[in-house]
Amino acid sequence: MINMILRDVIADDLPIFFEHQLDPEATEMAAFPPRTREAFMAHWARLLADPTLIKQTILVDRHIVGNIVCYPDAGSMYVGYWIGKHWWGQGIATQALTAFLQQIAVRPLYAYAAKHNLASLRVLQKCGFTICDEGTQHPDAQATEIDEVLLICRV
Numbered sequence: 001m002i003n004m005i006l007r008d009v010i011a012d013d014l015p016i017f018f019e020h021q022l023d024p025e026a027t028e029m030a031a032f033p034p035r036t037r038e039a040f041m042a043h044w045a046r047l048l049a050d051p052t053l054i055k056q057t058i059l060v061d062r063h064i065v066g067n068i069v070c071y072p073d074a075g076s077m078y079v080g081y082w083i084g085k086h087w088w089g090q091g092i093a094t095q096a097l098t099a100f101l102q103q104i105a106v107r108p109l110y111a112y113a114a115k116h117n118l119a120s121l122r123v124l125q126k127c128g129f130t131i132c133d134e135g136t137q138h139p140d141a142q143a144t145e146i147d148e149v150l151l152i153c154r155v
C-alpha cells in the first residue's frame, strides 16, 4: 500500500505543480498546454483565494507528487488531478481520487478527460465514474480539436 495523504494546498507547493505541468507527455495526455510561470501562478492564486474550491496536495512518503481539485462550473461540481510523471504507474491517482471521494459528499461529481487519456479514464472508472457524454469540450480546453469525455460519479 502506498503511504499517501492529502492535505490542503499551500503556496509553497506551487513551484512543484508548475514543474509537473511543463512535461510534454503530461500536457499531451491532458490536452492542456503548459502555462507560463506567470500564468500558472496567477491561475493558482485565483484557486487558492476561492473558498468554493477544494484543493489538495497529494503527498507520498512526504514527497509532493501532485494535486487534486474540486471546482464548480455552470452549477455542477468537477474533479481534476495531476500527478508528476516521476510518480506515474504506481496507483497514486487511483488512491488519491478514492480518498478524495470519501472526503467530499457532493454528488453527482463530474470529470472531463481527453478521449485519448486512457490512464485518466481508467482511474476515473476504477473510482466509480461512468461515461455520460462524449465529444464534449471542457470549458477551459484550448485545443478545440481534442475530443473530450464527460464522466459522472453518483456513488
Ligand SMILES: CC(C)(COP(=O)(O)OP(=O)(O)OC[C@H]1O[C@@H](n2cnc3c(N)ncnc32)[C@H](O)[C@@H]1OP(=O)(O)O)[C@@H](O)C(=O)NCCC(=O)NCCS
Pocket: 026, 027, 029, 030, 080, 081, 082, 083, 084, 087, 088, 089, 090, 091, 092, 093, 094, 095, 112, 113, 114, 117, 118, 119, 120, 122, 123
Ligand atoms: C492520468 C494520471 C493522473 C494517472 O496517474 P497514475 O498515478 O499513474 O494513475 P494510476 O497508477 O492510479 O492508474 C493508472 C491506470 O491507467 C492504466 N493505464 C496507464 N496507461 C494506460 C494506457 N496507455 N492505456 C490504458 N491504460 C493505461 C494503468 O494500468 C492503471 O490501471 P490499472 O491499475 O488497472 O493497471 C497521470 O498520468 C497524470 O497526472 N497525467 C497528466 C495529467 C492528466 O492527464 N490529468 C488528468 C486530466 S483528466
